[in-house]
Amino acid sequence: QVRLVESGGGLVQAGGSLKLSCAASGRTFDTYAMGWFRQAPGKEREFVAAISWSAGSTTKYADSVKDRFTISRDNAKNAVYLQMNSLKPEDTAVYYCAAQRTTMIPTTIGAYPYWGQGTQVTVSS
Numbered sequence: 048q049v050r051l052v053e054s055g056g057g058l059v060q061a062g063g064s065l066k067l068s069c070a071a072s073g074r075t076f077d078t079y080a081m082g083w084f085r086q087a088p089g090k091e092r093e094f095v096a097a098i099s100w101s102a103g104s105t106t107k108y109a110d111s112v113k114d115r116f117t118i119s120r121d122n123a124k125n126a127v128y129l130q131m132n133s134l135k136p137e138d139t140a141v142y143y144c145a146a147q148r149t150t151m152i153p154t155t156i157g158a159y160p161y162w163g164q165g166t167q168v169t170v171s172s
Contacts, residue, residue, distance in 0.1 A: 049073045049146045049161040056142060056166030059134055063170070067129040069144030069163060077101075077122040080149050082159055083129045085140035085168075092143070094154045096129060107152050112138075134170045141165040 050072040059065050069081070082097040096118040099105040106118050117130040127144060145159035153159060 051163035
């Protein structure tokens with residue numbers, strides 16, 4: 048079982064940056080692939096980024112955030128991060144952290160059994 052708690056959301060102007068953090072409980076964090084998803088008002092939850100379990104992590108990104116967002120992890124701190132640069136109003140959403148114990152890098156919602164409560168990111172124009 049993994050418990051996930053996101054933080055770092057807030058209000059930022061277009062073009063600005065935010066760094067989200069996700070703190071994970073549990074002693075086997077380094078065996079979990081981690082993902083970030085987001086859900087805008089009136090829209091379905093969507094994939095943002097994911098990272099493999101290993102220290103030399105492999106990453107995947109949604110096309111909409113590629114070259115602007117960076118996912119990273121620190122297994123010693125049981126944490127995963129999402130650095131968001133060049134933010135746009137369309138990035139406004141609740142951002143969720145998710146975990147799955149796998150060597151793969153899932154990008155679908157159904158692949159992740161563990162979820163955080165979400166953190167709000169609002170980008171003003």
